Amino acid sequence: MMTYDERLEHLLATAANIFAAHGFHSTTMRDLSRATGMSLAGMYYYVEGKDELLFLIQERCFTEVLTGARAAIAAETDPLERLRRFIRHHVGFFTAHMAEMKVLSHEAESLSGERWETVNRLKRTYVDLLLSVLDSARPEADSSIDARVAAFALFGMMNWIYTWYDTEGPVPPDRLADQLAELFMLGLVPSTVPAAQQG
């Protein structure tokens, strides 16, 4: 009926949904057993334990979003357009994989040891990718805004999505992505006359 890989996938997808809904530590293996239909002991045939479940979700999701981002900006050479595409891809992927991305964002400190380091290597790589995109897109090297501040401000804007955004709500994912890109690049108040400052 189902292959081994498909059953593992089903377990991971279900776990991601429940981790996202109730949090990693509040979710019990018995919860997952109930939701997947597998027995409590049966899940241990597919996974070493609860920690590896979280690790696999995070590692797969991070790898996917990283390679996706690289592909999204690969063909583009214009710095500003590369930044816009990075943002659109991140927000698009986030809204399309809410549960996994919430688990990735919210449970960043729930692993430890080697598993944590593996996931964090991916995170560093992803952050470095944005930093390089940002560095080209910023007007001048002497910008008044630090690169790290800009990068994490953008990540904050985008990753905070899981706390409030509803995919089925009035703002569809595409519009959300466009608006966040515009907000980050041009600001809330697009200065029509930059020389005219108050006073």
Add this chain to the structure above:
Amino acid sequence: MMTYDERLEHLLATAANIFAAHGFHSTTMRDLSRATGMSLAGMYYYVEGKDELLFLIQERCFTEVLTGARAAIAAETDPLERLRRFIRHHVGFFTAHMAEMKVLSHEAESLSGERWETVNRLKRTYVDLLLSVLDSARPEADSSIDARVAAFALFGMMNWIYTWYDTEGPVPPDRLADQLAELFMLGLVPSTVPAAQQG
């Protein structure tokens, strides 16, 4: 040596630090006992239980940041300056009360029932306050950016701080606040000549 209130305060402050460092669910009452010097049972004289500990931290912190924000924008009438002051106050308070604000941001779903609702009433009030500030500050009502998107993008920028920012790092809190305000209001790329678009 210490009054009842001072000992409760000490318990709450210690709990906030440990909740922030290890997460609410991973922290045990025995951890708090060790950190405060009180006995395990002794803490229950000051607090109903672990949940009330989290509740008190969140309620007090939210009340403080709410009244602080109101005071910060009260005297100002210029819409843009009100927005800038709201941002500066939020970031300033956040960096000055990292542990509590991390617990507020990260453990938003760790309470339930009446306690959760009480905290969420405060959150709604705070969000509404920003929405009203934002509504006046936006250039026109027909802005291309939804009010809710703008508000939560800003909250995301600011609240994400707890995942990366180091108060003792190269960027002092004041500069961080200024840069986030500038980023949100003017964007990464302050459009020097808005009419001159590529192509």
Add this chain to the structure above:
DNA sequence: TTTTATCTCGAACGAACGTTCGAAAAGATG
């Protein structure tokens, strides 16, 4: 001093947790 209210804490309880084990079932192979 005796009495009363305030505060502390060692010891334990019951529940829930992640995980393990060995046997049984199901499926593939000869």
Add this chain to the structure above:
DNA sequence: CATCTTTTCGAACGTTCGTTCGAGATAAAA
């Protein structure tokens, strides 16, 4: 059919958790 591998799972183990209880210490009041 028999044999071997893959997959399932009921039952239990050992640990840890939040919380409680009742006695003891301390301080204030009479």
